[in-house]
Amino acid sequence: MTAATTVTAPATTALSVSGLVKTFGATRALDGLDLQVATGEVHGFLGPNGAGKSTTLRILLGLLRADTGTARLLGADPWDDAVALHRRLAYVPGDVELWPGLTGGEAIDLLARLRGGIDAARRAELVERFDLDPTKKGRTYSKGNRQKVALIAALASDAELLLLDEPTAGLDPLMEVVFQDLVLQARNEGRTVLLSSHILSQVEKVCDRVSIVRLGRVVQSGTLSEMRHLTRTTIEAEIDPTRHREGGAHPASGLARLPGVHDLRTEGARVRFSVDGAHLEAAVRHLGDLGVRSLNSHPPTLEELMLRHYGDELAATGHGTTTDGTTTPDVSRTDTARTDASADLGRTDAGTEGGSR
Amino acid sequence: MSAVTDAAPRDEGLRRREAGGTPGGNALAGTGVLFRFALRRDRLRLPAWVLAALLVTLSGVRKAADLAPDAAALGHQVPPEAADMSETLRGPAMLAMTGPEHYLTHFTPASVLSMLMIGYGALLVGLMSVLTVVRHTRADEERGIAELLRSGVVGRHATLSAALAAAAVADVALGALFALVLPAVGPAGVTGGGALLYGAAHAAVGLVFAGVAAVTVQLSAHARAAGGMALAVLGAAYALRAAGDVGSGTVSWLSPIGWAQRTYPFVDDRWWPLLPALALALATAAAGYVLSTRRDVGAGVLAARPGRPGASAALARPLGFALRLHRGLLAGFCAALLLLGAMYGSLFGGVDDMLKDLDDVREAITRGAPDGRRRGEGGSLVEAFASTIMLVVAVVASLHVVMAALRPRAEETAGRAEPLLATGLSRTRWFGSHLALALGGGTVVLLAGSLGLGLAGSASAGDSGLVWRLLGAGLGYAPALWVTGGVAALLFGWAPRATALAWAVPAYGFAVGYLGKLLDLPGRLNDLSPFGHVPQLPSADMRWTPVVLLTLVAAVLVAAGLAGFRRRDLDTK
Numbered sequence: 001m002t003a004a005t006t007v008t009a010p011a012t013t014a015l016s017v018s019g020l021v022k023t024f025g026a027t028r029a030l031d032g033l034d035l036q037v038a039t040g041e042v043h044g045f046l047g048p049n050g051a052g053k054s055t056t057l058r059i060l061l062g063l064l065r066a067d068t069g070t071a072r073l074l075g076a077d078p079w080d081d082a083v084a085l086h087r088r089l090a091y092v093p094g095d096v097e098l099w100p101g102l103t104g105g106e107a108i109d110l111l112a113r114l115r116g117g118i119d120a121a122r123r124a125e126l127v128e129r130f131d132l133d134p135t136k137k138g139r140t141y142s143k144g145n146r147q148k149v150a151l152i153a154a155l156a157s158d159a160e161l162l163l164l165d166e167p168t169a170g171l172d173p174l175m176e177v178v179f180q181d182l183v184l185q186a187r188n189e190g191r192t193v194l195l196s197s198h199i200l201s202q203v204e205k206v207c208d209r210v211s212i213v214r215l216g217r218v219v220q221s222g223t224l225s226e227m228r229h230l231t232r233t234t235i236e237a238e239i240d241p242t243r244h245r246e247g248g249a250h251p252a253s254g255l256a257r258l259p260g261v262h263d264l265r266t267e268g269a270r271v272r273f274s275v276d277g278a279h280l281e282a283a284v285r286h287l288g289d290l291g292v293r294s295l296n297s298h299p300p301t302l303e304e305l306m307l308r309h310y311g312d313e314l315a316a317t318g319h320g321t322t323t324d325g326t327t328t329p330d331v332s333r334t335d336t337a338r339t340d341a342s343a344d345l346g347r348t349d350a351g352t353e354g355g356s357r
Numbered sequence: 358m359s360a361v362t363d364a365a366p367r368d369e370g371l372r373r374r375e376a377g378g379t380p381g382g383n384a385l386a387g388t389g390v391l392f393r394f395a396l397r398r399d400r401l402r403l404p405a406w407v408l409a410a411l412l413v414t415l416s417g418v419r420k421a422a423d424l425a426p427d428a429a430a431l432g433h434q435v436p437p438e439a440a441d442m443s444e445t446l447r448g449p450a451m452l453a454m455t456g457p458e459h460y461l462t463h464f465t466p467a468s469v470l471s472m473l474m475i476g477y478g479a480l481l482v483g484l485m486s487v488l489t490v491v492r493h494t495r496a497d498e499e500r501g502i503a504e505l506l507r508s509g510v511v512g513r514h515a516t517l518s519a520a521l522a523a524a525a526v527a528d529v530a531l532g533a534l535f536a537l538v539l540p541a542v543g544p545a546g547v548t549g550g551g552a553l554l555y556g557a558a559h560a561a562v563g564l565v566f567a568g569v570a571a572v573t574v575q576l577s578a579h580a581r582a583a584g585g586m587a588l589a590v591l592g593a594a595y596a597l598r599a600a601g602d603v604g605s606g607t608v609s610w611l612s613p614i615g616w617a618q619r620t621y622p623f624v625d626d627r628w629w630p631l632l633p634a635l636a637l638a639l640a641t642a643a644a645g646y647v648l649s650t651r652r653d654v655g656a657g658v659l660a661a662r663p664g665r666p667g668a669s670a671a672l673a674r675p676l677g678f679a680l681r682l683h684r685g686l687l688a689g690f691c692a693a694l695l696l697l698g699a700m701y702g703s704l705f706g707g708v709d710d711m712l713k714d715l716d717d718v719r720e721a722i723t724r725g726a727p728d729g730r731r732r733g734e735g736g737s738l739v740e741a742f743a744s745t746i747m748l749v750v751a752v753v754a755s756l757h758v759v760m761a762a763l764r765p766r767a768e769e770t771a772g773r774a775e776p777l778l779a780t781g782l783s784r785t786r787w788f789g790s791h792l793a794l795a796l797g798g799g800t801v802v803l804l805a806g807s808l809g810l811g812l813a814g815s816a817s818a819g820d821s822g823l824v825w826r827l828l829g830a831g832l833g834y835a836p837a838l839w840v841t842g843g844v845a846a847l848l849f850g851w852a853p854r855a856t857a858l859a860w861a862v863p864a865y866g867f868a869v870g871y872l873g874k875l876l877d878l879p880g881r882l883n884d885l886s887p888f889g890h891v892p893q894l895p896s897a898d899m900r901w902t903p904v905v906l907l908t909l910v911a912a913v914l915v916a917a918g919l920a921g922f923r924r925r926d927l928d929t930k
Contacts, residue, residue: 054929061779063927083783091779095930097772099682102664102672109668110678114780135663139579150776163779 013072014039014161014192015060020069022055022216029055031216032069037194037209042187044207045196048306052216053196054094057165060194061091074161087116090154094166094196096146098138104149105134111153123156129178143170155182162186162193168202180206201299204231214306232262232274233297235283240291241269251290258282269293274300387511391519395493396526403527406485410478410531410559411538417474418466422544425469445706446472448816453599454703456618457606466544467551467623475558475622479614480595482531482559483566486524487587490570493520496580504654514646517574521567521642528563532556551623558617561631564638565613566591571645578657613637675782679790682768683761687798690757691805694750698809701746705739706817739818740896743810743827748870750806751834751888755841755863758799762845765791766856772930788922792846792915799838807831823895830894836907837866840887843914850921853928862887 015037022030030052037043047053058064060073062082071078076085098107105127112118127134130148141149147170154162168179183193183206197203203210204224211221224231239252252271256264260279265272271290275283287295396403424442443461445451446469452458460472494516497503503516535556540549566587573586594612601609602618609615616630652658671677765788768774778784811827814820845859852858866888869878883889887910890903 058775058927058929063775063778063929065924065926083781086779087781089779091776093772093775093779095772096776097930099773101685102681103666105666106664106668106672110673111776111780113668113673114675114777114782116781133663134666137664 012039013037014041015043015071015073015194017056017060017071018069020056020059020071021067022052022059022064023067029216030059030066030069033213033217035211035218036221037192039192040187040190041208042183042193042195042206044203044210045194045213046198046200046203046210047196047213048198051213053213054165055216056213057091057163057194057196060163061086088159089161089163090115090157090159091163092147092150092154092165092167094169095143096150098141098146098149100137100139102138103135104132104138104141104145107138107149108134108153108156111150112157115153115157115159117158118153118156119158123152126152126156126182129182130175144172144175147171148175151179151182155186160191162191162195164193165196166198167195168199176202200305204299231277232300233277233280234272234274234300235287236270236272236296237287237290238269238293238295239271239287240293252287255283255286258286384512384514385518386515387506387509388515388518388522391493391506391511391515392522395519395523399489399492399523399527403485403489403523403530406481407527407531407534410481410485411534413481414470414474414478414535415538415542417470417477418539418542418544421466421470421473424473425464425466425544445817451703451817452602454700455602456598457602457609459621460624463546463624465546465623467546467548468621470544471551471555471618471622471624475555475618476595476598476614478535478559479562479617480591482528482563483591483594483614484588485531486528486563486567487570487584487591489524489527490520490567491574491580491584491587493523494571495574495577495583498655499578499580501655507654514649517571517645517649521571521645524567524570525564528560528567531563532558532560535559546623548623548626551626554620554626554628555622557628557631558620558622561634561638562613562617565634565641568638568641568645571642572648575645575648575652576657576659578655583657675786675790676793679794682764683791683794683798686757686760687794687801690754690798690802694753694802694806695809697753698746698750698806698811699813700809701749702810702813702815703817705742705814705823706819739814739820739823740826743814743823743830744893744896745871746810747807747827747830747834747894748867748888750810750831751803751837751891752863752867752871754799754803754806754834755838755866755888757802758795758838758842759845759859759863761795761798762792762842763849763856763859764795766849766853769853769928770930774927775929778927784923785919788846788849788919792842792918795845796839796842796911796915799842800832800835803831803834803838804828826895833894833899833904834888834891836904836911837887837891839911840907840914841866843911843918846918847914847921848918850918850923850925853925 013036015035017033017035020030020033020035021028033052033056035045035056045053045056055064059066059071060078062078062085065079073085074088078085098104102110108123108127109118112123130152132145132148132152136145138146147167151167154164162183164183168176171179180202183195186193187206187208193206195203195207207224209221209223210227211218213219220227241251250266252264252266255261255271255273258275258279259282260276261283262274262276263272271287273283424446443464446455446461447458454476456472456476460468494503497506497516506516507513533556536549536553539552539555540547543552569590570583570587573590574580574583576586577583594614597612598609598615598618601607601612601615609619613634616634619630620627648658669677672681765774774787777787807827807830808824810831811824814827815823841859841862844862845856848856848859866886869882869886870888872878873882880889887907890907892898892900892903
């Protein structure tokens with residue numbers, strides 16, 4: 001496992017960043033950011049707003065210059081070789097601005113042809129799938145439609161690398177599904193995708209690997225299965241409190257003995273816990289025996305994860321100590337983080353319970 | 358604090374509802390509130406418009422006094438030099454730019470004022486009306502303000518009524534101001550009744566175009582398109598009257614501006630041509646109300662015209678794309694400078710007479726000639742005058758250069774540069790294509806101004822060679838424009854937050870180059886301005902050294918600007 005992830009031959013690395021620092025006046029947007037993306041993978045770049053995702057992408061595009069640190073993109077330098085690199089990649093910003101007097105179709109062609117060309121058939125197909133009217137002027141488009149214009153220009157290209165910065169902001173759920181299809185299609189064609197997002201479910205559906213960024217540095221990086229706490233489901237249920245009392249213990253206390261169940265909290269008839277995806281079935285079956293009156297389940301939100309898993313870690317370790325070398329970055333850090341996280345969870349939950357009740 | 362300010366409109370609404378307003382039934386409910394609100398929003402804008410129109414007219418009063426002798430106001434005997442002047446005014450070019458020839462049958466400063474200025478005054482008041490109506494109807498609707506208002510106790514026709522009332526108040530105020538001020542400052546021949554008619558003619562044109570705008574804002578869902586349609590009607594009205602006044606006069610009767618001019622204030626003082634104007638104002642406003650009931654809030658009667666579904670081959674090239682962004686501004690500046698040049702050029706024939714009594718100006722203008730050379734004969738005085746005007750033309754053209762050279766900055770801060778520069782387009786080509794259009798476009802604008810000056814000047818002064826000499830003189834200023842553009846490029850590359858400083862170049866150039874001559878400022882001040890180094894053609898001789906040096910300076914500035922932009926961070930949102 002360790003060997004598999006550490007051996008990343010240069011030939012298969014699409015994108016490699018280490019120790020990136022970027023300040024804007026007093027603001028430290030990037031604070032020693034490391035990121036590795038292998039060729040052909042869909043890499044989720046996950047973090048809350050203001051974590052430094054867009055700044056990283058703009059440095060990779062040569063639009064901004066890093067203060068210190070190195071970045072290599074498709075084997076070249078993103079600042080010095082910007083134009084040559086841009087012909088091999090396509091970029092979708094998170095907040096697309098269009099020219100008010102140009103139609104959407106004109107903007108698509110403009111962006112695509114300045115990159116180096118467009119596949120007309122693919123363009124037509126994408127226009128239809130995204131349900132975009134390309135004859136309307138830029139000033140009349142809604143935010144979602146402006147995003148579609150940039151997405152079509154990028155996805156209709158033959159770029160080796162797609163840099164997507166929260167590309168679906170403003171798209172409706174139907175279009176989100178179309179987008180996810182297209183990203184998977186791009187991966188099947190062998191392209192590399194760096195998808196910046198603050199929506200966990202989106203990353204979960206399409207990404208092979210994920211890097212979690214907070215306050216200008218990557219706090220964790222790995223495959224989704226390595227970060228199972230990301231895919232846990234939080235369950236809130238109301239049970240029949242008269243059933244199955246086991247010698248004074250709460251009826252639901254048996255749940256805690258099940259594998260994969262975390263953060264169990266009970267209060268009267270109400271039960272709340274989170275459970276790993278693989279153990280969901282057992283937990284739900286157990287819950288069924290307790291006489292469920294209502295059931296509510298949802299994936300953890302990014303904000304929850306950030307607070308629970310990375311807030312304390314950052315505060316405790318301070319700056320500069322979490323980077324434990326670049327040769328074996330992924331797994332060792334994942335494991336540490338997970339251990340820390342589990343330890344933290346107990347503490348946090350105890351604290352919350354004591355404080356709020 | 359915010360609670361206090363929030364509470365005020367709510368109380369207003371409550372009070373009206375309690376007073377028994379019937380929101381559903383009364384289509385005009387809320388008009389009064391909206392009207393007062395519109396006047397409040399425009400409390401600076403409308404007075405500024407009215408004052409500007411008054412100042413333009415007052416400048417006409419002075420010009421008219423120079424053109425027509427006072428003596429003619431007393432008897433009907435026209436002195437010989439006045440006859441010459443009236444012949445100049447009778448030229449087709451002059452008639453196209455002023456008004457019907459009939460004004461000259463009564464050759465007084467007052468009648469010449471009416472002839473010269475009613476056309477321009479009508480354009481101004483028409484523009485004011487159109488912009489006011491569009492701002493308070495369609496522009497608000499496009500921004501979503503109207504939806505908010507309409508959900509309150511506001512009737513269906515309240516917005517349009519309030520906008521029309523605001524425009525009408527401004528129109529009538531302007532007319533009243535003219536009626537009061539003209540007798541007070543007016544040239545010989547002004548009568549109280551004539552001044553009242555003069556003001557009423559302006560107000561009537563204003564009302565007509567308020568009505569026209571009331572129709573166009575229903576047609577298009579976009580304020581820009583609605584305003585553009587109304588202004589196109591205004592432009593057509595002016596063109597019709599110009600064509601009619603040069604010809605038989607019949608076509609002028611198709612134009613509201615033609616009606617206003619045919620009231621002949623201070624000549625015939627007839628009121629009846631204002632009747633069709635009022636009828637048209639009422640008819641168009643009524644049509645606006647009817648059309649507004651046939652559309653939804655936020656929509657237009659005309660469906661939005663679909664544009665091209667894809668880009669033309671030229672658009673996808675950096676220069677072609679930049680041209681697309683610049684072409685509107687460029688065409689506007691070319692047309693404006695062609696007209697400005699023609700306006701000044703048409704005065705060439707009368708330069709000597711105009712300057713007869715203004716020794717200071719005459720001296721200042723001839724001081725423009727180098728080495729203290731003063732040329733006595735008339736032709737060179739025209740050339741000296743042309744040199745001074747050429748500076749004005751060059752400074753206005755340099756405004757275009759600054760606007761165009763700062764366009765990349767606007768694109769950058771709007772976030773539209775980012776996706777482009779993430780393509781195969783290099784920073785140098787992107788910025789370079791905008792700069793090429795700024796410098797090249799500025800040169801074209803300069804030539805348009807020179808051409809207007811030359812064509813009208815040669816017609817007016819009867820010197821056909823003037824066209825070529827003035828085109829050459831205009832081209833002589835091109836390196837000064839390039840330096841201006843170079844300064845803007847340098848700021849964009851190295852101090853993007855300070856790009857507004859580029860405006861200092863034309864401002865300083867105009868202040869020391871044009872006003873400095875009148876104020877007798879030291880010539881050294883002019884050395885700091887790129888315009889100060891240009892040989893003042895056509896009155897001075899051509900000197901190549903400063904032209905070559907200015908071009909080199911411009912090249913260095915542009916190169917430095919490009920280098921700075923290549924090494925700095927892009928400003929992103």
